[in-house]
Amino acid sequence: MSRVQLTDVTKRYDDVTAVDNMNLDLKDGEFICLVGPSGCGKSTTLETIAGLTKPTSGEILIGDREVTNLPPKDRGIAMVFQNIALFPHMDVYDNISFGLRLRDFPQDEMDERVDEAARVVRMQGMLDRMPSEMSGGQRQRVAIARAIVRDPDVFLMDEPLANLDAKLRVNMRTELQRLHKQLDTTIIYVTHNQAEAMTMSDRIAVLDKGELQQIAPPLTCYNEPANRFVAGFIGSPSMNFADATVGDGTLDANGYSISFDTTAIDGVGTGDAVEFGIRPEDIYLKSNSAEAEDPSRTFSVTTDVLEPMGDEIFVYLKPILGASGEAADFEERQGLLMSVDPSSDISEEEDVEIVIDRARLHLFDDASGDAISHGIVADSEIGTADDGVQAD
Amino acid sequence: MSIDARNHDDAETFDGSGDGTGDEENKSRIARWADDWIQNPEKAYAVMLVFLGGVLLTTSLFPLYWLFNVSMAPPxxxxxxxxxxxxxxxxxxQVxxxxxxxxxxxxxLFYAFTVTVFVLLVGSLAGYAFGRLEFRGKTPLLFSLLVLSFFPPATLFIPLFRAFNQQVPMLGLFTLPVEIYGTPGAVVTPLSAFTMPLAxxxxxxxxxxIPDGLEDAARVEGTTRLGALFRVIMPLSAPGVATAGILTFITVYTEFFFSFLMTGNSAAEWAPVVDGVIAFQTQYTVRYDLQAAASLIAIVPVAILVVVAQDKIISGLTQGALKE
Structure with missing residues (x-):
């Protein structure tokens, strides 16, 4: 039951800055996910909160207490580790009660608490097992019981599900959510799996290169990413990106243009280099263009590879060669990725017409990567009808 | 179950085609053995095992038997x-x-036990620092420890003897407050120093x-670094601790040079077991039988220790090589 505050926390190793000026303010009882690619500083951030690593500078508050220089044992935290870290030489009971024994709890209270914790994680009757005799999921549940038995102010979880198999991971994910509802304790959860972050957390903190990119509820991160990095990291498959320039009432990319009202968006002027991003599900076949909120004009493309996923089909699109014979250069030459309904009649190497949902198109500053706008609107004077192939 | 034709009952019928039996009789006994061993190499291995094992057992156990023999002979x-x-x-x-x-x-035994406890305690702290922490000068420090262990202990005897016996100023800075020659301290301190590097x-x-996660978990759960060392890291390194402890114990128990020279000759003067054996030798008589019996008795504690802890020692010595 505590808020956690990080103020200007920086952790520098000899030549690397692992965490750079991190400011976080977590509310009491919140479930926060720290996500980011490997080496983004999310684990280091968690370790500084745990006290396993001392920050180079900055201040950490748990509750109203400044804990920056306190050892881990005095911070009122509990932690679940990626490698589970049960003590192999102790049985389940001893593992769970380890922290209580160190704090000289009376035997009867200790028994009571261990039973209760074992009940919460559904491990009753297994208290005399050794860790080596249990499955991965059971071990992880014991590790969670060890964390909750001390009734800590804050839970820290460092990729606790990373070592479990896919099915168990989904199971444990639900159990953790249930646990959070039940205990109502602040949870800080580190993961590189954005699906875990999306499904479990109240807010997501996206980190990259030691810097906080965005902290917001999952759907905000998804629909209104603060910058190009967040846009690319959140969402699977990833958002499509392409370079573009702002023309006179148009967004010009790869020989195509989409008309939009430049005046409706602050900070965009004719001739600006921007990057636009569009999620696969916001691209529609022309036949389904009615589903789009604000369909652009149609583009002619060729399908490349199809990836049927069951509930949807991912379609890789490549542009039809322009008049100059040059293929348009989409992001990393992978082409544009579109997801369509599995019932769609579509095959490989087929010319199709697509529309883009203008309301779901994201504009990013080409230099800084910061988001300029989420969704653009058609230029009311010119209208959608005037979308056309740009005269090269 | 092998389906090797040579081991099979029916195999005989294949090459036993009439004239084969005649050959058997013509061959000498040695030739038949050789044939048999080539057909069944496991027989040859078994014979070699028995032979080599016999040699090893004889060379290592015969001296003990001889000691027993000597002790049985009349004075x-x-x-x-x-x-x-x-x-x-x-x-x-009588001994x-x-x-x-x-x-x-x-x-x-007191020397061995004290040195072992001391070495394990101090060696654990050093082992923790060298094994789990990153600090400047770690490699040179570890290397200098290695170099120190190369010194022949005898070269250090004279200065140590003077320091313990005559209270000379050490480095011109201080003298030992009391003369520790003839006390356990004169044996325990130098032997601790000599056995420390290996431990x-x-x-x-x-x-x-030991994975970092376990130490981190212990610290989050409420121990200090030192607490994590003694509650988690040491118990999990039991084979290593046992190996270091037993090697130290045996080294000190069987040590002759320092324990003999740094103490007096009588039991009350903290003389080691070697003096006990020598005590049966007077100016005019030597009781070889009693000396042999005493030697046999002196072996018993170490033998018990090795038998009890052999599993741990073997896993301790091989575990470093066979890292999971």
Whole structure:
């Protein structure tokens, strides 16, 4: 039951800055996910909160207490580790009660608490097992019981599900959510799996290169990413990106243009280099263009590879060669990725017409990567009808 | 179950085509053995195993048997037969009656035990630092430890003897407050120093292999770093701790040079078990039988230790090589 505050926390190793000026303010009882690619500083951030690593500078508050220089044992935290870290030489009971024994709890209270914790994680009757005799999921549940038995102010979880198999991971994910509802304790959860972050957390903190990119509820991160990095990291498959320039009432990319009202968006002027991003599900076949909120004009493309996923089909699109014979250069030459309904009649190497949902198109500053706008609107004077192939 | 044709019952019918039996009779006995062994190499291995094992056992156990033989011979008899003429186990009791041999043994065991505890304690702290922490100068420090262990202990005897006995100023800075020659301190301190490097190396290897997560977990759960060392890291390194401990114990228990020279000759003066054996030798008589019996008794504690802990020692010595 505590808020956690990080103020200007920086952790520098000899030549690397692992965490750079991190400011976080977590509310009491919140479930926060720290996500980011490997080496983004999310684990280091968690370790500084745990006290396993001392920050180079900055201040950490748990509750109203400044804990920056306190050892881990005095911070009122509990932690679940990626490698589970049960003590192999102790049985389940001893593992769970380890922290209580160190704090000289009376035997009867200790028994009571261990039973209760074992009940919460559904491990009753297994208290005399050794860790080596249990499955991965059971071990992880014991590790969670060890964390909750001390009734800590804050839970820290460092990729606790990373070592479990896919099915168990989904199971444990639900159990953790249930646990959070039940205990109502602040949870800080580190993961590189954005699906875990999306499904479990109240807010997501996206980190990259030691810097906080965005902290917001999952759907905000998804629909209104603060910058190009967040846009690319959140969402699977990833958002499509392409370079573009702002023309006179148009967004010009790869020989195509989409008309939009430049005046409706602050900070965009004719001739600006921007990057636009569009999620696969916001691209529609022309036949389904009615589903789009604000369909652009149609583009002619060729399908490349199809990836049927069951509930949807991912379609890789490549542009039809322009008049100059040059293929348009989409992001990393992978082409544009579109997801369509599995019932769609579509095959490989087929010319199709697509529309883009203008309301779901994201504009990013080409230099800084910061988001300029989420969704653009058609230029009311010119209208959608005037979308056309740009005269090269 | 092997389906190798050579091991199969029906295999005989394949090459036993009439004239084969005639050949068998013509061959010499040795040739038939050779044939048999080539057909069944496992027989050859078994014979070699028995032979080599016999050689090893004889060379290592015969001296012990000879000691027993000597102890059975009557006092003064110098011609020792291969088989004892009489079995008289009372010599093993006489050993304790003629000299305070129990006290001599206690002295040696006391040295071994004290040094082992001290070395494990200090060596654990050093092993933790070398195995689990990153700090400037770690490699040179570890290397200098290695270099120190290369010194022949005898070269350090004279300066140590002077320091313990004559209270010379050390480095011109201080003198030891009391004369510790003839006390356990004069044996325990130098032997701790000599056995320390090996113990530190063993413990460093083991402590370094314990995953960081376990130490982190212990610290989050409420221990200090030191608490994590003694509650988690040391118990999990039990084979390593046992190996370091037993090697130290045996080294000190069997040590002769320092424990003999740094103490007086009587049991009350903290003389080790070696003095106990020598005590049966007076100016005019030598009781070889009692000396042999005393030597056998002196072996017992170490033998028990090795038998009890052999599993741990073997896993301790091989674990570093076979890292999971």
């Amino acid at each position: 003064g008899q110098t011609d020792i037969p291969l088989l004892p003429t009489t079995i008289d186990l009372s010599v093993f009791i 304790f009656q003629q000299v305070p041999f129990a006290r001599f043994m206690f002295n040696s 530190i190396f063993i413990l460093t290897t083991f402590y370094g292999q």
